[in-house]
Amino acid sequence: GAVVSQHPSWVICKSGTSVKIECRSLDFQATTMFWYRQFPKQSLMLMATSNEGSKATYEQGVEKDKFLINHASLTLSTLTVTSAHPEDSSFYICSARGPSGGGNEQFFGPGTRLTVL
Amino acid sequence: SQKIEQNSEALNIQEGKTATLTCNYTNYSPAYLQWYRQDPGRGPVFLLLIRENEKEKRKERLKVTFDTTLKQSLFHITASQPADSATYLCALINNDMRFGAGTRLTVKP
Numbered sequence: 001g002a003v004v005s006q007h008p009s010w011v012i013c014k015s016g017t018s019v020k021i022e023c024r025s026l027d028f029q030a031t032t033m034f035w036y037r038q039f040p041k042q043s044l045m046l047m048a049t050s051n052e053g054s055k056a057t058y059e060q061g062v063e064k065d066k067f068l069i070n071h072a073s074l075t076l077s078t079l080t081v082t083s084a085h086p087e088d089s090s091f092y093i094c095s096a097r098g099p100s101g102g103g104n105e106q107f108f109g110p111g112t113r114l115t116v117l
Numbered sequence: 118s119q120k121i122e123q124n125s126e127a128l129n130i131q132e133g134k135t136a137t138l139t140c141n142y143t144n145y146s147p148a149y150l151q152w153y154r155q156d157p158g159r160g161p162v163f164l165l166l167i168r169e170n171e172k173e174k175r176k177e178r179l180k181v182t183f184d185t186t187l188k189q190s191l192f193h194i195t196a197s198q199p200a201d202s203a204t205y206l207c208a209l210i211n212n213d214m215r216f217g218a219g220t221r222l223t224v225k226p
Contacts, residue, residue: 006160034214041126043218044161044206093160105151106214108160 002028004096006109013084014117021079021112023094029074030096034106035067038091050077084116119144121209123217130197131225138192138220140207147209150183152192155204155219164205165192197224 003026013019023033031052036044048069050056056069068080077096081088091113095106124139140150149168153161167174167183167190174181180193194201204219 004160041218043121044216046213046215049213091158095160105163105166107163108153111158111160113158 002096002107004030004094004107004109006092006094006112008112009110010113010115012115012117015085016083018080018082019084019114021081021092021094021114023077023079023096023109025075025096025107028096030077031074032097033071033077034095034097035069035077035079036093036095038093038111044093047079081114084114086116089114089116119215121145121207121215121217123205123207123220125220126218127221127223129223129225132197132199134197136194136197136201136222136224138205138207138222140190140192140217142188142209145188145209145211145215146185147211149210150181150190151208151210151214152179152181152190153206153208153216155206157204161206194222197222199224199226 005024007022033050035047037047038044046059047062048056048058050069050071052071052074058064066082071077091111093111095108120143122141130136151166152164155161165174165181167181178195182191202223204221206219207217209215
């Protein structure tokens with residue numbers, strides 16, 4: 001089946017530093033990847049939609065200069081949280097739209113727990 | 118504004134019983150509706166997809182119904198097992214994908 005990986009699985013950083021999270025589709029090509037953020041006991045909130053070779057589309061209220069997304073290849077998208085602050089601490093999850101015929105099925109990565117001190 | 122509500126934050130049932138989870142939505146016309154399972158600290162795992170023109174879908178012990186008039190989907194797990202304990206999310210898809218907050222199911226032995 002389609003597998004999506006994320007790296008790192010968790011990261012702790014100091015306030016003001018930047019953190020890069022990688023999302024890879026391991027056995028299929030993903031023209032579209034999605035980045036979500038999930039706070040405890042809350043729903044997944046879509047942050048941005050990332051298309052290979054073009055600029056990401058950000059949801060309302062998500063700062064594109066703070067959350068930099070790069071979708072450089074059909075199997076890799078990166079999210080960089082710049083100048084992270086404690087309020088950015090959250091669970092970040094990526095997903096990739098599945099192979100053709102999936103009916104809009106998305107495959108999710110295992111998530112990255114970011115803690116900003 | 119668009120709203121997706123899942124019936125309760127938590128649901129506790131006895132092993133062997135049928136668990137029924139509800140997903141209601143307003144101000145939305147999804148083309149598809151999906152159900153996902155999420156374990157603590159993990160990403161969601163896809164379970165079932167149902168299209169707007171389908172009434173019911175089954176997969177092993179799972180059954181999903183979709184009523185576009187009531188704007189509601191029901192998710193059933195029959196013969197529930199402790200291993201079914203997890204948070205279950207409904208997701209509505211049209212041009213984008215929106216998730217409900219989830220229902221945390223606990224199946225007690």
